[in-house]
Amino acid sequence: MAEEKDVGILAYGAYLPRLRLARKAVAETNAWFNPGLKGLAKGERTMCNWDEDPVTMAVEAARDCLSGRDRGAIASLSFASTTLPFEDRLNAGIVLEALNLAPSVNAQDLTASQRAATSGLVAALQMARGGAGPILMVASEKRRTKSASPLELQTGDGAAALLVGTGPAVAKLVAHASRTVDFVDHYRGEGFEFDYTWEERWIRDEGYNKIVPAALADLFKATDVKPADIAHFAMPCVLPRVAAGIAKKAGMPDTAVRDNLHAVCGETGAAHPLVMLVDALERAKPGDKILVVGFGQGCDALLFEATEHLPKLAPRLGVKGYLARRKEETNYGKFLAFNDLVAIERGMRADVDKQTPLSSLYRNRRMLTGFIGGQCRKCGTLQFPKSKVCVNPNCNAFHSQDDHPFADTPAKVQSYTADRLTYSPDPPHYYGMIVFEQGGRVMIDFTDADAATVDVAAPMRMMFRIKEYDPQRGFTRYFWKAAPAARQGTT
């Protein structure tokens, strides 16, 4: 046990998409079919923009987590999700390239269970305890749900990231316990688009109410901490009052039960235990005991204690900041279109072949995935893309450029348009010339943009997004886009 106190969470971050779908809009459309949906019509859920997926959200959560921190020390990257865009291509590899982590970093995808992130977190903490850290644990989810399903209203899209290792932790690991039981509350078979779900009452009685208490009993056996000492109990569950019931039965205070963010976010699948953990860390004081549970074919329970380093963590957006970066969406039709749940007439301009030349993508991955440009050693000019000949008309030196990362450099709009001719899944399509603060510029797609936030001189922040999806070949190609930064808080 003494050993376990040496590892913990060094930093945390989160990402929630800016769009919030009003549940009322969904229920109003679908209640004719299932009047029961009206009961779920309160509040809003996070909703990916058309160019967001678990990979892009994972990158943003990781960037948030790594705010103000040198990325060079990271030894390992784990990416948990049950909705990975690639079944055979290392999704964590895309995240790694986007974060410009070294190729020596060990990266892996963790999937196939709603508790993939908590199981990954347990493994990461154990590895870090053995000296293999720091480990970046990222979880991200965008669950695909049928129109008019309860799940459509219960879920949300989002991501969270934790850096775990030895050293000054904001929360140290106190104890953990896991159980594995082949309890199939829902599943998604190979080749199937959607989940198949069993009865809620059975899931509650035979699932949560039996499996979680057993794991908690094991956990409390392994520590001096008493259930009554728990300040934050973070357990995702869309079924009402289940988490509160388990907490009460275990002897935790009622006040410890953390809100599952249903009203403002929805359940972000495998990412949700970490999203709730980050939410708890944002509220915790040094000394607070935080218990997080992930449920799915068993459960993981991890107990942390917040330390004196928690208030000293560099500023970041986290769950709170990204919840505040919000745009309400009341058009359910847009949600259906973004998620390809309706056959929408996209027009002939959408017909263009989007095949990705993989050899060129690989050769240019530092530029395209890492958003690395160049800086001229002779004149200092920053430029994107990096080129063989310096673009400064007063220099034009050959072979003079070093890599220069642009992803975290603030930029401003020089010119822009809102284009209704070009094909966009979300017209009008905003793009324009942005100029980086320390030099360099690029004509680039905008994202999360609208008339209220884009203008000449408007501040922009780069975000990792889907550039194209190739429906003929199932390939998602990513690149960076400029997003309005004015309302984005600290990063």
Added chain:
Amino acid sequence: MATGIRDKVAILGMGCSKFGERWDKEADDLMVEAFEEAIADAGIEKNQIEAAWLATAIEEQHVGKSGVPLAVALRLPYIPVTRVENYCASGTEAFRGAVYAVASGAADIALALGVEKLKDTGYGGLPQRGRGALNSMYWPNMSAPGSFAQLAAAYRAKHHKKPEDLKRAMAHISVKSHDNGNRNPKAHLTNKITIETVLEAPTVAEPLGLYDCCGVSDGSACAIVTTPEIAKSLGKKDIIAVKALQLSVSNGTEASHNSWDGSYFATTRVASKRAYKEAGIDKPREQIDLIEVHDCFSVTELVTMEDLYVSPEGGAIKDVLDGFYDADGQIPCQIDGGLKCFGHPIGASGMRMIYEIYLQMQGKAGPRQRQKTPRYGLTHNLGGFPHQNVCSISVIGRHGE
């Protein structure tokens, strides 16, 4: 020291097809239509042509690659035929090839022909097309109107112009071009429009509305060029000669270096200066009588007037609204209706501009003929995007003047 092209090459004959939605015609029909007018005008036989240049930009759209489509369409007698492509300035590139061939002495008589058959895409606007493996992965998903629309945002910011003033000047440009196109039977669009029509039209790419954009058409235009001496020997009087022919190509500075503010065309400024020098023009606002610019969008025409050093910097809105460029103004611009009314069959457009200057110089422009026969006419053919483009400028005048 290069001596330039001034007065070394004469235009022997020109032709231009009817531009428009030529649903019943293939590209070779259009090529023949333009060529038959040009060869009759030149008064020569086809087999006197010693070399030819074909301009077509989007070959996958219709015409196909290489010089073969032109050679086959006209059954040229196994002479050299070169296909050129330089974005939307391709037409002037073909002309440049033919003119340089004659100037170098490599050919006595050369043909330049531009053609594009755009109306087989199934939709309005230019076709969507590939941009190259790497470019497609990082360029924005932009359209032509979307990239040119950005001139407006940058121009307004730089010169502190109100959006409504700029919009009104842009509308004036389109109304003026439609007035001119109304007098041109070869134009695609011959209807007159009002300022209100322009201002109330649906938005294409902010702030460009439908009537700020040129049409998309099928068409072809061609020129037969020779030396002034041969032109004289063939009985030509009032020989129309090339005074200057300049091309400037972006090298990435605008796209990647912060010295460009987005409100003007760096290439046009370079090419026009060089062209004036080559033609011996030092006061363009006073010396040029007629201008055909690449008015793909109203805002392009507006800023180009400054890039050609005709309007003072920041002064184009005033000139436009004062009617300086109207048909009865000091320097009519787009007297034939421009891209606005002809549409933009890419390979043909540059040659179509020269065709109008050529007609006006000879007093053959019918109801739109200038009272005072022009001395210098300028064409401006632009391709690409404001931040990365090619600009071709020609100055046409009478030989020896």
